[in-house]
Amino acid sequence: AVGTGLNAHPELSQKVSEELTQLIGTKFVSSPNKFHALTSHDAINFTHGAMKGLAANLMKIANDIRWLASGPRCGLGELIIPENEPGSSIMPGKVNPTQ
Template sequence: MGRTHTMDATPLTLGQEFSGYVALLKKGISSLEKSLSGLQGLALGGTAVGTGLNAPCGFAEKTTQYIAEMTGIAFYSGANLFAAISAHDDLVHAHGALRQLAISLNKIGCDLRMLASGPRCGLAEIILPANEPGSSIMPGKVNPSQIEALTMVCGQIIGNDAALCFGAANGHFELNTYKPLIIANFIQSATLLGDAVHSFALNCIRGLR
């Protein structure tokens, strides 16, 4: 049964409902993949403010080429080093894709938690795997712990996005000094999302009935 405003609406199949989830995730992954090329632009050779003062001629190109060969990643010299040093729009864009995935995953998790509610007095349209059955006073009770873990991670990523955007907005004049705030939140978000999605797929989705 389809639902709007959490109330019964018109019929749909479970497959149709899950096809919506798949579409959300595909779109999020596509957004993330498209954002990656922006992260490959380097500000090497811009020196202090982007003018390249005191950098040897050809330094940026040669160093960028060496890093690309060493890592196997197609790094390139940034088109405008003034922008690359004073702002971090590419990181904002890429983290926005992580946030987009987190928002979609949170929606999916909340739906699954409600669909599995009960089982006697809830919807009980799906059954979650019993990863941690039982409690001190309710034997056999199965809590949606994997979903709760996922949605907490999603909340953290959404919060990290706000902090990262604040850092990116503080690129005063020719240098953004909030780089530690930006990169710390970005790395945490990427790490948390990767770990959470792996655990969710392995310990929840795979055993869904």
């Protein structure tokens, strides 16, 4: 199936890692425990968790800016975003902060 190198030459994984390092330019190393490396997803889970946390924080910041800049009639209006483009004729007072 995937291959742990169980039936391969003992130096195969080290030689392949060295060859990949030379070809690609990024340091490759062979895992000391191939079975654990095949079943473990710790690095991917950690990275996904960090990205999910970052996305949640950015969404909160964006929503806070949207609410604080809402207005002029029934919004909070605590932030003033410069009008870079004219708003809509249907919605007077609308601001399009595009730049």
